[in-house]
Amino acid sequence: MATQWQDVPEALRCDIDIVADPELARDPQGCMLAWLAAETRPIAYTPHNGGHWIIFSHALAHKVLCDARNFGSFPIGVPANYQQRPRLIPLESGPDEHRRYRRLLLPVFQPAVVQKMEASVRQQACEVLDQALAQPSLDFLAEVAKPIPTRVFAEQMGLEVAMLPQFYAWENGFYRAPTLEQRLEYGQRISEHLAEVVARHREEGAGDDIVHLLLAAEVEGEQLTADEVHAIAYLLFLAGIDTVASMLSLTMLQFARQPQQYAGFHGNPESIAESIDELLRLNAFISLNRICERDIELDGVHFSAGDNVVIPSAITSRDPATFSAPDRFDIGRSRSELNQHHAFGAGAHKCIGLHLAKLEVRVVLEEFCRRVRRVSLSPGKDIAGHGGTTLGLDRLPLEIELAQ
Numbered sequence: 001m002a003t004q005w006q007d008v009p010e011a012l013r014c015d016i017d018i019v020a021d022p023e024l025a026r027d028p029q030g031c032m033l034a035w036l037a038a039e040t041r042p043i044a045y046t047p048h049n050g051g052h053w054i055i056f057s058h059a060l061a062h063k064v065l066c067d068a069r070n071f072g073s074f075p076i077g078v079p080a081n082y083q084q085r086p087r088l089i090p091l092e093s094g095p096d097e098h099r100r101y102r103r104l105l106l107p108v109f110q111p112a113v114v115q116k117m118e119a120s121v122r123q124q125a126c127e128v129l130d131q132a133l134a135q136p137s138l139d140f141l142a143e144v145a146k147p148i149p150t151r152v153f154a155e156q157m158g159l160e161v162a163m164l165p166q167f168y169a170w171e172n173g174f175y176r177a178p179t180l181e182q183r184l185e186y187g188q189r190i191s192e193h194l195a196e197v198v199a200r201h202r203e204e205g206a207g208d209d210i211v212h213l214l215l216a217a218e219v220e221g222e223q224l225t226a227d228e229v230h231a232i233a234y235l236l237f238l239a240g241i242d243t244v245a246s247m248l249s250l251t252m253l254q255f256a257r258q259p260q261q262y263a264g265f266h267g268n269p270e271s272i273a274e275s276i277d278e279l280l281r282l283n284a285f286i287s288l289n290r291i292c293e294r295d296i297e298l299d300g301v302h303f304s305a306g307d308n309v310v311i312p313s314a315i316t317s318r319d320p321a322t323f324s325a326p327d328r329f330d331i332g333r334s335r336s337e338l339n340q341h342h343a344f345g346a347g348a349h350k351c352i353g354l355h356l357a358k359l360e361v362r363v364v365l366e367e368f369c370r371r372v373r374r375v376s377l378s379p380g381k382d383i384a385g386h387g388g389t390t391l392g393l394d395r396l397p398l399e400i401e402l403a404q
């Protein structure tokens with residue numbers, strides 16, 4: 001039986017609510033970092049959100065993420081979402097199935113393929129930025145951070161651009177509608193639409209968008225079925241838009257709070273490329289979770305089968321035992337230190353879209369820095385955000401001064 005609150009030793013108890021702590025709505029990242037600052041333990045157990053472990057230590061989190069046999073990835077969610085349909089492929093697949101999916105998917109997301117998308121990503125980014133930056137104040141989230149990845153995603157997947165507002169509303173509803181029933185309903189709409197998209201692509205035959213590439217993917221004579229392509233498209237929809245928007249807006253918040261650092265990027269937008277991993281580390285936002293497959297003892301902690309183990313990458317990517325001066329923006333970190341951040345997870349399920357994600361974030365930030373001389377938070381207007389599995393901002397009011 002899964003661990004119950006009353007069985008957790010006093011020394012391992014905490015009172016953290018990663019979904020609904022009111023401070024998350026005011027400053028989600030600041031709230032997480034305050035929890036980190038207050039903790040000296042590698043792990044603790046909270047009664048909130050169905051009861052779950054929270055790992056603070058990078059080393060322990062890494063062990064869990066790299067042990068897919070003992071720590072499974074079905075179901076994803078905090079609380080664990082057992083009602084989610086279709087199953088998220090490949091994220092919620094067991095180790096053997098997962099290997100097959102990764103083999104078929106990797107060619108679609110490899111750097112050489114992603115590189116070819118740069119011109120189109122840049123064009124979309126420039127169009128959105130030119131419109132959004134026409135006024136001296138804007139909500140960066142609504143006007144830049146959401147529209148760009150949604151447009152890029154629709155084009156890459158061969159979805160109808162006319163449906164962009166609809167996609168935006170569904171995706172927002174899936175993550176943030178007030179009740180689980182409503183969230184599942186939004187998921188259902190996304191899933192039904194993508195089933196139609198996959199069916200249409202099959203009728204059309206060849207093409208070069210991601211759905212076509214997935215339908216045609218073949219490794220050693222093996223192909224994906226239409227149902228599998230549908231489940232993968234569904235995960236890509238959920239994994240490929242909100243994430244990039246969160247990353248862009250948290251990074252922009254960092255820039256707005258640190259004018260000198262921003263001035264350096266404005267003066268040399270090309271330096272974004274070499275800073276991207278450090279920016280990702282500092283702004284990691286996904287709280288990953290794993291479900292214990294069996295009772296297991298690890299680093300002196302007893303996990304029971306069915307336990308939900310949560311790994312907030314915002315916290316583990318700033319563990320001082322792994323990253324020296326972890327709150328400092330430092331592009332001089334060694335590659336081996338920097339590569340350990342958990343913004344994209346670790347182990348078998350490490351983000352397969354990471355090259356695309358980095359490309360999108362880099363291109364948008366480069367084009368923003370090129371155009372904008374000064375950026376600051378709008379006085380008198382608050383930022384707003386949320387916690388949960390993908391912590392992020394809901395509003396980021398900025399004042400900008402364009403370059404001459």
Ligand code: HEM
Nearest residue numbers: 090091239240243244247288343344345349351352353357
């Ligand atoms: C800055 C943006 C992004 C971040 C921070 C991010 C982060 C992550 C993380 C932390 C995981 C691991 C989840 C886990 O182990 O439980 C993951 C997995 C995944 N991501 Fe991303 N992601 C981003 C963008 C994207 C994009 C653009 C795509 C594709 C369009 C994508 C597709 C996926 C897929 C398919 C998986 C599952 C991989 C597997 O199970 O093998 N992600 N991502």
